Amino acid sequence: MITYPRPLLYALGAVFSLYHVVLAFFSYRSSPPNPADLVAVALYVAATVIALWPGPALRMSAPVAVGMTAVAIALPLLVAPSLDPGASNGYSTWYIAAVGTLMTIVCARRRSLAAWAGVVFLVVHTTVWAGPVALATLGVIGGVAWVGISQLLIIELGRASSEARVLEAAERAAASWRAAEEAHLSEREVRLEQTRAIASDMLRRIAASGSELSDEERRECRLLEASVRDEIRGRRLLDDEVRRLVLDARRRGVTVSVLDDGGLDRTSEEESGRVLRELARALGGIRDGVDRIVVRTASADSPSAVTVVGLRTAGDGSAGALGSDDAADEVDAWVEIRRDERTPSA
Incomplete structure (x- = not known):
């Protein structure tokens, strides 16, 4: 977001405003002021102080903006009647530049409508009082030009600030994407290392024996294959204790x-650790006689984090052996591990 030194801008506004007051008092050397002139100077000084008074918000409040416009209307009405529109009044027309400066400040403080109202009145009043040439x-x-330049600058600064916010959001999104990619690569390396640790011994034995394996070794290979599949599909549902219990069940x-559908991706490490401890307790509590266990994460908006289902295969078990979700299978155990509770509900 584009920022600029507000104290410096306030100081510049104060200097320009003070300059008009000095011009007003210089004009009084040739023509003594009347009460209306002094009231005009006092109003202008008070309005400038209020307009430049630092506050928490850059945008001027609506009542103050209306007051600034009222001052811009009052200054010509107070000073001009004592001047001769056909003569060279010198510094006595100080109020014209003063109104332009005051309305520029109002426009810079995000009240362009009030600023243009004051400038339009100044144009109309001067045209009626001294003619269009004046x-x-x-x-x-010049005063109209300064207000116009101020509004253009405000518009451009607003556009630049919006673009800067868009770029900042894009940069944050890119940083998040990079972090996610790095986390993905890191997790991939961890999974590969775990897979190597699981399968390397058996692969060496297969290579050393020339693929001549006993029935027990073949059975062990199938268990290792299932463990490798868990590392791919189980992701955040696995720790050492859960792996041990799953292998014992097999x-x-x-x-x-073991199926992780991403329901734990946004949980904290502490919460994930609690869920895994509850999962290990649930797996250890499933009774013998269960033919199939399904561990699955719930959706991210579900109050449950993980569901553990123990199924007893009906009939001769052929459907379960083929991987079918036969509706005749009996649910022997059902455990839901909640996201916000310390104990699972069963």
């Missing part, structure tokens, strides 16, 4: 499916 000779056009002949 708009150039008395500096009214050694007993139980078909175990």
